[in-house]
Amino acid sequence: MKKVILLLVVLFAVVIRSEAQLERKLENENQPVDLIFHAPRHINLLTVEHLEKKTMHFAIMHTFGTLDGGIENLFGLDNGANIQFSFEFGLSDKISLGASRSSRDKFYNIYGRYLILEQTQNNSVPLSLSFAAGGGIISNPYSFLPQNERPQFTDRLAYFGQVMLARKFSKKISVQLSPMLAYFTNPLDIYQIEGSQNFYLGLGFSGKYKVTDRSSLTLQYIPNLNSDLQSNFGIGWDVEAGGHVFQMYFVTSQALNEQYLLAGGNGVPGEEFRLGFNVNRIFALGQKKK
Amino acid sequence: MRRFLILIVFFFHTEAFSQEYLTKDGEVVFLSKAPLNEFEGRSNSLNGLVNLESNLLDFFVDLNTLKTGIGLRDRHMRENYLETDQFPFAEFTGKMSPMPTLVLGSKTAVNAQGKFKIHGVEREIEVTGFLTLLQNGKVELHASFEVLLSDYEIPLPKLVFYELAEAQTVTIQAILSQKKFP
Numbered sequence: 001m002k003k004v005i006l007l008l009v010v011l012f013a014v015v016i017r018s019e020a021q022l023e024r025k026l027e028n029e030n031q032p033v034d035l036i037f038h039a040p041r042h043i044n045l046l047t048v049e050h051l052e053k054k055t056m057h058f059a060i061m062h063t064f065g066t067l068d069g070g071i072e073n074l075f076g077l078d079n080g081a082n083i084q085f086s087f088e089f090g091l092s093d094k095i096s097l098g099a100s101r102s103s104r105d106k107f108y109n110i111y112g113r114y115l116i117l118e119q120t121q122n123n124s125v126p127l128s129l130s131f132a133a134g135g136g137i138i139s140n141p142y143s144f145l146p147q148n149e150r151p152q153f154t155d156r157l158a159y160f161g162q163v164m165l166a167r168k169f170s171k172k173i174s175v176q177l178s179p180m181l182a183y184f185t186n187p188l189d190i191y192q193i194e195g196s197q198n199f200y201l202g203l204g205f206s207g208k209y210k211v212t213d214r215s216s217l218t219l220q221y222i223p224n225l226n227s228d229l230q231s232n233f234g235i236g237w238d239v240e241a242g243g244h245v246f247q248m249y250f251v252t253s254q255a256l257n258e259q260y261l262l263a264g265g266n267g268v269p270g271e272e273f274r275l276g277f278n279v280n281r282i283f284a285l286g287q288k289k290k
Numbered sequence: 291m292r293r294f295l296i297l298i299v300f301f302f303h304t305e306a307f308s309q310e311y312l313t314k315d316g317e318v319v320f321l322s323k324a325p326l327n328e329f330e331g332r333s334n335s336l337n338g339l340v341n342l343e344s345n346l347l348d349f350f351v352d353l354n355t356l357k358t359g360i361g362l363r364d365r366h367m368r369e370n371y372l373e374t375d376q377f378p379f380a381e382f383t384g385k386m387s388p389m390p391t392l393v394l395g396s397k398t399a400v401n402a403q404g405k406f407k408i409h410g411v412e413r414e415i416e417v418t419g420f421l422t423l424l425q426n427g428k429v430e431l432h433a434s435f436e437v438l439l440s441d442y443e444i445p446l447p448k449l450v451f452y453e454l455a456e457a458q459t460v461t462i463q464a465i466l467s468q469k470k471f472p
Contacts, residue, residue, distance in 0.1 A: 052361030
């Protein structure tokens with residue numbers, strides 16, 4: 001009889017189980033955190049936001065003249081902008097390669113990013129870690145200089161490297177620390193940089209405070225660690241609009257790429273603030289059309 | 291006593307050939323058709339149960355598995371619209387009414403009523419789909435329905451109106467296998 005009761009219990013268990021709904025289970029327990037930042041760029045710095053394979057990130061960045069000209073110069077918009085275009089391609093879900101051109105000194109930059117760690121929602125990985133490095137060339141011909149005084153090819157090179165360490169602390173707050181270095185082979189006076197050293201060390205700080213579902217207050221601070229140059233400071237507003245991310249900001253420098261950000265040209269917040277504006281867009285490449 | 295055992299064996303017997311069909315890799319596609327931008331998202335991780343005996347339908351998909359082809363767009367979708375960190379699943383639980391009689395090889399229209407839940411909001415919906423009993427004993431399912439984002443408190447800001455449609459067409463397709471008794 002005991003056996004029968006046991007069998008009955010098993011039977012009921014089976015019946016009950018088959019009547020029940022499916023158990024809701026996540027496909028991936030270690031789901032990465034989404035959007036530590038809104039875009040692969042944040043004001044002027046690269047972020048841990050990576051590109052997926054076969055996607056392209058296109059960014060146009062502008063920084064204008066200083067605000068102090070007032071309405072006469074339309075708050076700096078008349079003074080000529082530094083404009084940078086960049087294209088970045090995802091070679092895999094972790095590695096991307098990009099190229100950019102800034103109008104300041106007609107600087108061409110080639111860079112790559114490698115996502116090493118991705119923060120997960122269950123905190124099994126507590127932060128995202130990414131690495132970026134690149135090299136560029138100042139292509140301004142300086143044709144107003146006599147032939148023998150123009151910079152040679154080897155005088156025109158500048159490199160950078162940086163580590164990006166970021167964590168989304170809550171739905172609202174994300175912070176990234178980016179130790180950065182830059183090296184100019186020959187920092188000539190004629191270049192639009194303020195420093196005269198070859199080697200620059202800085203610590204980038206990027207902050208995001210989400211205000212609404214699709215917009216955030218943004219912050220950037222890049223103190224120089226081995227020079228007396230002014231530190232770069234920026235404050236702004238990110239807006240997601242469909243496929244675009246717009247970034248509007250006030251910043252102390254016109255510099256847009258890593259090498260120039262570290263080599264100076266920064267003003268004092270309040271005195272030499274200027275407007276800046278980025279447009280980010282991501283495209284999918286090489287996918288079948290329906 | 292013996293009769294009792296026979297009865298139990300009989301129960302097991304019917305259980306072993308239960309009318310319960312399962313899938314773990316059904317396909318879910320949503321289509322967003324906005325004036326400026328048309329795109330679709332896709333997942334092949336639809337979990338489903340169709341019980342033709344007890345008339346139970348139960349489906350869910352982990353929304354983290356939806357891919358639109360652009361990674362950043364997926365992240366924006368999860369973070370700002372679906373809020374998958376809080377509401378990871380889209381779920382439907384319901385029943386068929388009237389109960390269909392499936393004929394081998396022929397596509398039978400099925401009317402299902404039940405609760406659909408996404409973004410933490412549950413609503414009664416009615417879906418018309420098709421079930422086909424296949425030669426190999428499996429059941430093929432095909433259904434399509436519309437989801438209005440505002441019904442599920444998924445905000446659609448004016449700024450993105452041209453890029454994201456308010457009415458999303460959701461299509462599900464799956465082949466369900468008869469549950470094997472363990």
